[in-house]
Amino acid sequence: MAHAAAVAEWTSPWPKGEVPYRFTADFLTAAGARGRDCTGYERWTRGAEATIACRAMADWTARTGVRFFQADRLDSLDFIPGNGTDGTIGHWPAGNHVHIQKGATYGAVLHELGHVLGLMHEQQRPDRDRYIAFSKFLRDDMKSCNAGLNVCVDVATNFPTIKTKLQSDYDPCSLMHYLSDQTPRHREDPRWSKIYTLTKDGQAAFTKCRLKLKSLPSRCDKPGQKCTITAEDAVIVRRFELGT
Numbered sequence: 001m002a003h004a005a006a007v008a009e010w011t012s013p014w015p016k017g018e019v020p021y022r023f024t025a026d027f028l029t030a031a032g033a034r035g036r037d038c039t040g041y042e043r044w045t046r047g048a049e050a051t052i053a054c055r056a057m058a059d060w061t062a063r064t065g066v067r068f069f070q071a072d073r074l075d076s077l078d079f080i081p082g083n084g085t086d087g088t089i090g091h092w093p094a095g096n097h098v099h100i101q102k103g104a105t106y107g108a109v110l111h112e113l114g115h116v117l118g119l120m121h122e123q124q125r126p127d128r129d130r131y132i133a134f135s136k137f138l139r140d141d142m143k144s145c146n147a148g149l150n151v152c153v154d155v156a157t158n159f160p161t162i163k164t165k166l167q168s169d170y171d172p173c174s175l176m177h178y179l180s181d182q183t184p185r186h187r188e189d190p191r192w193s194k195i196y197t198l199t200k201d202g203q204a205a206f207t208k209c210r211l212k213l214k215s216l217p218s219r220c221d222k223p224g225q226k227c228t229i230t231a232e233d234a235v236i237v238r239r240f241e242l243g244t
């Protein structure tokens with residue numbers, strides 16, 4: 001079976017695999033855009049939020065066939081400034097968005113678009129405990145955490161297992177898998193610099209999938225790489241969004 005990321009049971013696909021998007025005026029100005037869509041983004045300001053988002057959308061299109069187009073609709077995907085970088089999961093009748101924080105990386109935005117296209121975090125799959133072991137502090141936090149604290153909202157949102165459909169083998173190389181070093185999440189707490197280790201089965205899965213990361217920079221050679229859409233991520237999006 002192919003490796004692939006997973007889709008939560010409650011998630012809806014974008015009708016016909018078409019995603020209307022729009023940028024805030026500030027994002028367009030900062031990128032030096034002439035119009036409101038991604039036309040000519042290759043020549044826009046490097047590292048600007050809209051430039052990164054346009055490149056990420058183009059990459060998802062190239063890998064999956066999902067189409068992005070600028071439009072003002074109730075369900076338009078809004079790219080908006082945020083204190084963190086996050087996104088909604090799958091298609092909603094309204095309120096679809098990706099928050100992009102200042103200095104966000106291409107890999108981070110690529111990951112958020114994976115959410116928008118329906119992918120959930122690989123480490124939230126029901127079978128994840130066979131492949132990764134969370135650090136004790138995080139396991140404790142998952143049992144009891146002070147609701148209301150930022151860190152606890154994160155723990156309650158991004159770590160419990162979720163019922164899934166459209167999944168195959170666990171893929172530690174998925175763009176949608178967390179890095180074990182998620183320090184930027186909670187810089188104030190050094191324990192977040194190691195949130196999990198791979199189990200024996202996880203190590204075996206990583207040994208297999210990392211071969212496909214070979215052509216990437218060495219910083220990408222780790223579980224949760226945050227550099228590229230893997231072939232397996234692309235397959236699951238195609239199956240979900242386009243039904244192929």
Ligand SMILES: [Zn+2]
Pocket residue numbers: 111112115121
């Ligand atoms: Zn995520």
